[in-house]
Amino acid sequence: MKKDDLLENTSILEAVDNLSSMAELNLEELGHDKGEVDSVLHLQTSHWLDLKNEEKTIKSVKDTFRTVHNYLKYVYKKEGTQLKDKEIQKGVKSIVALAAEAAGKVDQCVKLFKDKKGVSESKEFKDLIDFYEHKILKRFEEVIKSEEDWDDEWSGEADAADIQRRGLKDLETVTKDRDYELFFISKEDGSKFYNKNLIRHIRLVADFDLIIGSLSGDDPFLRIKILQDRMAHEAALFLKREIKGDLDKWIKKAGKFRDNYFVQIFYHSITALLLAANPHNLLIRKVGKGSISYFEDFRKYLRAVLDSIEYEQLIETLAGERDPFFKELLHIVHKLCFFLYMNKPDYSDSFSLLSRVIGREKKKGMVASLSLWNQVLDDHEALHSELKKFPSGPLFKVIDILHGEEVHGFDPYMQDDMPLFLCSLDVGKKEVGLILSAAPLHQKQIDKAVVIGEFLGCMRYAKEEKKKFLLINFQDRTSWKEFARSHALEEFQKNAEVTNCIDVITIPKETDYYAQSDEYLKISSAKEFKKTLLDQVKSGENCGYYFPKEYERESLIKFVNDSIEWIHIRFFGEKEELSRKNRLDYIEIFYNILILKFIKLSEADYVIFSAKDSIDTSAIAAASFYAFMKLLSIGSDWKEDEKELFLNTIFLRAFLIRERTVDNRAMSRGVSMLSVLSGELEMNRTKIVKELKVFGLS
Secondary structure, eight states, rough: OOOOHHSSOHHHHHHHHHHHHHHTTTHHHTOOOHHHHHHTTTTTTOTTTTTTOOOHHHHHHHHHHHHHHHHHHHHHHHGGGGGGGGGHHHHHHHHHEEEEEEEEOOOHGGGSSSSSSOGGGGGHHHHHHHIIIIIIIOSSOOOOEEEEEEHHHHHTTTHHHHHHHHHHHHHHHHHHHGGGGTOOOBBBBBBOOOOOHHHHHHHHHHHHHHHHHHHHHOOOGHHHHHHHHHHHHHHHHHHHHHHHHHHHHHHGGGGTTTTOOOHHHHEEEEEEHHHHHOOSSSSGOSSSOOHHHHHHHHHHHHHHHSSSSSHHHHHHTTSSSOHHHHHHHHHHHHHHHHSSSOOOOEEEEEEEEHHHHHHHOOOOOOHHHHHHHHHHHHHHHHHHHHHHHOOOOOHHHHHHHHHHSOOBBOOHHHHTTOEEEEEEEEEETEEEEEEEEEEEEEEEEEEEEOOOOHHHHHHHHHHHHOOEEEEEOOHHHHOOTTTHHHHHHHTTTTTTTTTTTEEEEESSSSSSHHOOGGTTTOOBHHHHHHHHHHHHHGGGGGTOOOOOSSSSSHHHHHHHHHHHHHHHHHHHHOSSSSOHHHHHHHHHHHHHHHHHHHHHHHSSSSSEESSSSSSSHHHHHHHHHHHHHHHHHHHHHHHHHHHHHHHHHHHHHIIIIIIOOHHHHHHHHHHHHHHHHHHHHHHHHHHHHOOOOHHTTO
16 A cells, blocks of 8 residues: 555544444434534534535545545555454454444435435445455455354343444544543442453554554654653742742751651652752753653652551641641641642643644734634644544553553542643632642542542641632533542532532533433523523532532522523523524533632632543633633733633643543533623623623622
């Protein structure tokens, strides 16, 4: 196969993603109303489908079939001997079966277009099937004995076709980076969530995409390690500055306690921190261990301190009268934990790399909101297209997990998803800090999660300093995957030691109602929609919401009802019928108003935006709220630093931590809501601000 044959198409991973989403098309939901169809599709498809651009859609489908065809050519030519392997045979057969199913679904979808033939009649699809039937099958040494072989290996499963499809859908989940935490977590009985079927399909496509990647130019992720090293160095410098005064006083007394295990472990953590802060240890200046590795050592030693029996004994037995030396030690430990959440990285180099990757030219001066929303969409599309040229970052992160050291649970903080301080905002007369963080939890088993010591230490220091946190949890507590994490956070605030330091509220962003899918898909009546929204909040935990009992329920429900009515009047002109896009925007605006209300009710000094990680849902929520507050308080023109903070919050976490672009669904919803909000503010800013004062929100 020629190099050009590989490069003209998407990767085989992208093709499998596309085929999976084609095969999953819900044709009953699509109907024949093109005005509604896009809002349905953005939740259930990939980039291949655009009903507003029929030519682009048909081309994308044909390109997908061409990619699979080229893949089969590659397997036929390069992996001929491996075609004798029954596992490879099964994998190839499942991909072709998926392509056939996808063609059938797209044929039905194409009926929405004018004068278009079914894709199953296209040259690309026919060539694919012809090559498979006349080349690949002849190379197989034997026909797959589906029923017996699969039943032996996968006892209790339904049938071979379902298993094949599940493997490819699992592969799509991996490449889209959905539910990656399940690779770290076991089921209730201790068994794994992934199986051999998934590993087989990873093996089937990974080598092929590595070849494509090697032909596609410089991989931008090769430069990320240097950027991460510099950010680790800066984080260490920040922490060193914050504790220097306390540490200098304490260290003078530490000599006589040098044999104490607890003191030794803490001293190891400080040594690693100082090495990370030393500029001579930057990777650009040396070969070998760099700041990033020393900072990782610091985090491991600090975790060992916080998990130690000695630490718990100090907290419990010395609660009344602590030895001054150990009292100072605990103060430094807790101060370190607190400022881990106050770290504000310099993302300028990372942002420059991202801009180079997507080919964006830096523009100085003020930027209008509409221009910024369009830039987000353009940047997302450009980054997605660019990253298709390289092996899938999420896929190879999973391979690292499968072939790496023993996994000890899902712990975002220890897995490089560290919290960061975004900015301070004026909320009324109070300055409030915005923090982006993964859920501060460690989870080994799907039904159990515990708060990490770093977060508890942060709260203990906050208690000393009389600071208050509000943690907004966007996980879906009605989901089996996220209930344990949500419950652990909600229960944490009830700990008597931190009661006055933190409030936790849960506002779910993964429910059917939030997506307006399934039973809520056809609710077009504004009256019915408003009632269901109010009922959702009133139902509380049953529908995924959680609010502390300290908040007076009747006044809160009144606020919710008044807000729902006001949004309908102000942003949707009291329309009797609301499209699905209207309803999605409606919910997003309501969520931001609800968040603002809780910030004022809690009188928090800091607000943490949190989901299972800090990458998609929470990052978009934080960026949207930042923009929401800016639009309300200042105006629609953005300074350079404001624009960069907004874009950094959206894109950089996914790019640096998971080596991909941000989730398209979350990003599209955030931008859509901001477009509605800024459009109305352009015309009625003064009136809206006055009306918000009635709610006590301005």
